[in-house]
Amino acid sequence: MKPLRITIKLSSPLIEPANLFHLDGLLAALRVKADEHADQEGFNPRDCQDDLPVERYVSPSGQWVFKASAFTLQRESEPRSWMMTGGLNTTTAAEHRHSGVLNLRSSKPNPAGGHFKGSVFYKPIIWGVLQAWCVGDKAGVEKLLSTCRQVGGKRGTGFGQVESIDVDEVAPADCRWYERALPSDFDGASSDELVGAISALRSPYWDRTLHQSVLIPFHLVGW
Structure with missing residues (x-):
């Protein structure tokens, strides 16, 4: 190694x-x-x-x-905001449902909500x-x-x-x-101050059931 x-x-x-x-x-x-x-x-x-x-x-x-x-x-x-839109066209949805790609619970679409509701949102890109x-x-x-x-x-x-x-x-x-999420009893050398946070220690990091008290370097807070 x-x-x-x-x-x-x-x-x-x-x-x-x-x-x-x-x-x-x-x-x-x-x-x-x-x-x-x-x-x-x-x-x-x-x-x-x-x-x-x-x-x-x-x-x-x-x-x-x-x-x-x-x-x-x-x-x-510098970060900039990128506008994105969402919303599924009903004609496209019907074609996808007929081909078996999409499975809708109801045969009548609700354009005011769910997949068919139009939306505009912004993501920071860099x-x-x-x-x-x-x-x-x-x-x-x-x-x-x-x-x-x-x-x-x-x-x-x-x-x-x-x-x-x-x-x-x-x-x-x-x-x-x-320079990562570390166990709360980490005893290794680090050049940065460590602060408490909540995170997983291993993959999958998105799984909130794995989240616990950890330590991370201060300069990574909010990145």
């Missing part, structure tokens, strides 16, 4: 993440994606998501996290370079990241397209893998 720096350059703006975007979360998603195409009966993504080529840190209480930081964003522009650190197997990390084509939200509308990903070995002192 080697100390590594991962740099992701984008060819399109990124939907600015509202929460910490962990490198191991991205690697876990890519690992699951690789396995879900295999011919496996009763495939459960949680059976393979922790099978990553990354070293683990174990706290005094026995809690563990991957030695993989959250991404930091090197901003190349140009930048993503960077993270980990302690892991370089070849294994590169293999997983080689399948990454987009990152962030609203990928279906073209945001977060990856231009290139570099995985470079760095000096141990420069590998800031601990």
Whole structure:
């Protein structure tokens, strides 16, 4: 296992993440994606998501996290608001229902609500370079990241397209893998003040049933 720096350059703006975007979360998603195409009966993504080529840190209480930081964003522009619209056309919905793509509970659409309600909302977008650190197997990390084509939200509308990903070995002192959600009894060295927060320690980070009291570096608060 080697100390590594991962740099992701984008060819399109990124939907600015509202929460910490962990490198191991991205690697876990890519690992699951690789396995879900295999011919496996009763495939459960949680059976393979922790099978990553990354070293683990174990706290005094026995809690563990991957030695993989959250991404930091090197901003190349100020955030700007991007207007987006929502709402499903009834004719399109009828075609999708006839083909079996869409299953509606009622045969009569309600244009005032649900899928058919028109909406306008705004998302913050930004140009930048993503960077993270980990302690892991370089070849294994590169293999997983080689399948990454987009990152962030609203990928279906073209945001977060990856231009290139570099995985470079760095000096141990420069590998800031601990810039992430950490167990509340974390006893490792850190150059930043740690503050309390609520988060998961491992994937899937979106699963609120996994959220607990954690520590994160102060400069990551609100990123």
